Structures are given as C-alpha cells and as structure tokens.
Amino acid sequence: MRSVLVTGGAGFIGSNFVHHLVAHTDVDITVLDALTYAGDLRSLAGLPGNRLTFVRGDISDAELVDGLVAGADAVVHFAAESHNDNSLAEPRPFLHTNIVGTYTLLESARRHDRRFHHISTDEVYGDLELDDPGRFTETTPYNPSSPYSATKAASDLLVRAWMRSFGLRATISNCSNNYGPRQHIEKFIPRQITNVLRGSRPKLYGQGRNVRDWVHVEDHSSAVLAILERGRIGETYLVGADGERSNVEVLATILRLMDQPSDAYDLVTDRAGHDLRYAIDWTKLREELGWAPAHRDFEAGLAATIEWYRSNEDWWTGSKDATEDFYRSVGK
Numbered sequence: 001m002r003s004v005l006v007t008g009g010a011g012f013i014g015s016n017f018v019h020h021l022v023a024h025t026d027v028d029i030t031v032l033d034a035l036t037y038a039g040d041l042r043s044l045a046g047l048p049g050n051r052l053t054f055v056r057g058d059i060s061d062a063e064l065v066d067g068l069v070a071g072a073d074a075v076v077h078f079a080a081e082s083h084n085d086n087s088l089a090e091p092r093p094f095l096h097t098n099i100v101g102t103y104t105l106l107e108s109a110r111r112h113d114r115r116f117h118h119i120s121t122d123e124v125y126g127d128l129e130l131d132d133p134g135r136f137t138e139t140t141p142y143n144p145s146s147p148y149s150a151t152k153a154a155s156d157l158l159v160r161a162w163m164r165s166f167g168l169r170a171t172i173s174n175c176s177n178n179y180g181p182r183q184h185i186e187k188f189i190p191r192q193i194t195n196v197l198r199g200s201r202p203k204l205y206g207q208g209r210n211v212r213d214w215v216h217v218e219d220h221s222s223a224v225l226a227i228l229e230r231g232r233i234g235e236t237y238l239v240g241a242d243g244e245r246s247n248v249e250v251l252a253t254i255l256r257l258m259d260q261p262s263d264a265y266d267l268v269t270d271r272a273g274h275d276l277r278y279a280i281d282w283t284k285l286r287e288e289l290g291w292a293p294a295h296r297d298f299e300a301g302l303a304a305t306i307e308w309y310r311s312n313e314d315w316w317t318g319s320k321d322a323t324e325d326f327y328r329s330v331g332k
C-alpha cells in the first residue's frame with residue numbers, strides 16, 4: 001500500500017488519523033474533505049507537503065471521487081455528518097453525505113478494485129440498559145435510534161452489500177465515543193470545557209445518567225491502521241477502551257480539573273430519543289490483530305484535552321457563538 005485516500009481528513013478523527021499515518025507509515029496521503037462547518041484545515045497544519053495532498057470537494061461528486069479513488073491504493077472513509085443533535089434538527093445533510101456519499105465512494109472503489117475501510121459507530125446498535133451486564137459485539141443486531149445513527153447504519157449495510165454482491169475488498173470498524181484535541185466544540189466534552197473557559201455554565205442533558213464508552217482519538221487511529229494493514233477482508237471490528245462513564249461523572253471530572261465548584265452546571269432539556277448507554281466488547285480486535293488501547297488513564301487524557309483547548313483558543317473561539325446559538329434555539 002503506497003497511497004491512501006482519506007475522506008473527512010479535516011475533521012476531528014480523520015485529521016488525527018492523517019497525523020497517525022504520517023508518523024507511523026511511509027504512505028502518501030490524499031485528503032478529500034468538503035470543509036463543512038466541522039472541517040478545519042488548521043487541523044492538518046505542520047504536516048509534510050510532500051506526503052499530503054488536500055482536495056476540497058464533496059464525497060457525492062462522482063467524477064471527482066472517481067479520479068481520486070483511481071489514484072489511490074486504499075480508501076479510508078471518515079467523512080460524515082456526525083452530530084446527533086444536528087440530525088434531529090435537520091436530517092437531510094445526513095442522508096446526502098452518509099448515504100449518497102458512501103454509495104458514491106463504494107461505486108468508485110468497486111470500479112477500480114480498491115481496498116476500502118469504512119469508519120462507523122457503535123450507535124448503529126441502538127442502546128443498552130444501564131444495568132445490562134452485556135456489551136455490543138460484532139454480532140449485535142442493528143437498531144439505530146437517531147437520524148444520524150440510522151444513516152450510519154445504512155452506510156454500513158451498503159458496504160456489506162458491496163462486499164457480498166460485488167466482491168469489494170472492505171472492512172468496517174464501529175467505534176465508541178472519541179475524545180481528544182481538535183474535536184468540534186458542539187460535542188459533549190469540548191462544549192463543557194469551552195463553556196468553562198468562556199465563563200459560561202456547562203449543560204447536561206436530562207439528569208446526566210446516560211453512559212458513554214470513551215476512547216482516546218489516538219487509540220481509534222491506531223485501531224483503524226491495524227485493521228487497514230492486517231484486518232480480514234469482509235470483517236467488522238468493534239473499537240473501544242473499557243471507558244464507560246455516565247455524563248454526570250465526566251462533567252464532575254472536568255469541573256474538578258478546571259477548579260470549578262461541583263454544582264456549577266445547568267440541567268437542560270433531554271435529547272429526543274436519547275440513547276441510554278453504549279458499551280463495546282473489543283475482544284475480536286485484541287485477539288485477531290493484537291491491538292490494545294494505549295491511553296488507559298481517562299483522567300490524564302481529559303486533563304491533556306482541557307490543556308489543548310486552553311492553549312488553542314484561536315482554533316475554537318470563532319465557532320463558539322454559532323454553536324451556542326444553535327443550542328439555544330433547540331432549548332439546550
């Protein structure tokens with residue numbers, strides 16, 4: 001594998017993966033990204049120009065996509081509309097990017113017989129009860145709750161259909177909630193950190209009992225590279241790091257690390273259809289590929305993430321007002 005096309009490489013996880021590829025491989029990288037509100041070229045700053053080509057464009061632009069896929073040995077597909085609250089307010093872009101965009105990439109990968117890795121989410125499996133001893137595995141039935149997760153489930157099923165019907169050489173990974181630097185401030189952890197940095201109160205949906213299974217973004221990237229290099233064609237791999245925590249617990253840690261009183265937050269209207277709990281069983285990835293997460297200390301990872309937002313105010317401050325205007329408009 002000498003060249004990789006990374007879609008969505010200016011987003012949170014895609015840009016981390018590009019940094020990871022530069023540091024851990026010799027491949028040439030082309031990033032295809034539409035630079036929506038969620039994409040930021042500054043997330044790719046400092047990477048060597050002789051290894052990285054950036055193309056601004058839409059993954060549903062068949063002609064553009066076809067030329068780029070033809071020129072790469074493999075495609076790693078991160079591009080998506082990724083935020084549940086946006087999908088509840090305006091689902092259409094989710095259908096466009098997550099379904100039509102994925103279809104467009106699959107058609108080119110099939111035409112040129114390219115290796116394809118599809119990035120997906122644990123949300124395709126729906127949610128678990130708080131007291132359920134079980135966790136999601138690769139055989140858990142699909143049961144998505146939101147427009148976002150329904151379109152991600154649709155994209156996974158398209159990949160599976162292209163593998164079975166057309167022999168596409170593909171793999172899929174479904175990962176739990178990522179955290180780390182350069183995450184858009186609409187998401188839970190950076191929204192609360194930047195609220196505190198701005199002197200506003202953090203906002204917790206409902207009673208904050210919902211549980212998410214946190215994994216550091218660098219561990220997601222190392223898992224994707226392991227699957228790309230050594231994963232079995234046709235297989236799905238779940239990615240997680242045993243990081244289950246309720247939202248109220250995560251917020252308490254942020255408040256403590258930022259020297260705030262423990263009750264310095266507001267409870268706001270719950271998310272419609274709010275998934276209760278996600279939990280990942282990543283045994284397959286460990287046993288088949290020998291992968292394990294490196295960032296096992298959540299509090300240390302969170303402290304470093306807080307420090308990144310504190311030191312990189314320029315990166316997020318321009319989008320804070322628009323983000324909070326949106327949340328106010330939906331009562332959050």
Ligand code: NAD
Nearest residue numbers: 008010011012013034035036038039058059079080082178
């Ligand atoms: P993000 O919103 O930060 O980034 C998405 C990127 O895709 C942006 O750079 C955006 O400009 C680009 N994009 C959007 N529509 C496009 C289009 N039509 N054409 C080209 N580019 C387009 O998202 P993220 O959090 O980095 O998530 C990346 C992927 O990982 C998504 O597929 C998401 O479903 C999946 N995922 C995310 C998480 C998480 O916790 N954030 C967990 C598991 C899986």
Ligand code: DAU
Nearest residue numbers: 082083084121122123176177186187188203204205210247
């Ligand atoms: O599980 C993987 C998924 O994780 C990815 O597929 C998604 O792309 C990613 O956005 C994330 O989805 P969530 O909906 O779990 O993430 P979010 O950061 O939006 O919210 C995390 C939890 O925090 C969720 O229970 C809602 C809650 N929340 C969120 C915000 C923004 C709050 O309580 N307050 C907030 O202000």
